[in-house]
Amino acid sequence: MTSPKQLPDAKHPAQALAAVLTLRQTADHLERQAVAAALQQGWSWSQIAEALGVSKQAAHRRLSDVQAAAPVRAGGKRP
Template sequence: MDQGQLTTAIGSKDPARSLRAVLALRRLAEQVEADAVASARRHGWSWQEIGAALGVTRQSVHAKYAK
């Protein structure tokens, strides 16, 4: 879905359509977060700094993204 489709779907009276939009947004947010964490690591950020920026502990962000 593109941005316009998401906006329309979120406001839909059809629950199935609204929920599909929520899922698409959740997946997009996860990908954006992963890309941002990878970028921060490439720029020398510590897990502590990344966790603080995301409002989570360094342990949780490390467990989720360390490879």
């Protein structure tokens, strides 16, 4: 993981803003992977929302499409 000491200083806006974009994309990707894993393990949207520090509605609204990424079981059926 990149430590804050390795991030560009805000005095260099082009580099700092590029880092912000990369961090957001990385965080979004990790969040979606973690939500998919949580759903696969049987977590509720309430549990996911609590872990993310948002309301159940906010979590579901933003991430409900992740549910479709659940693995397909034998026979072609989703869990």
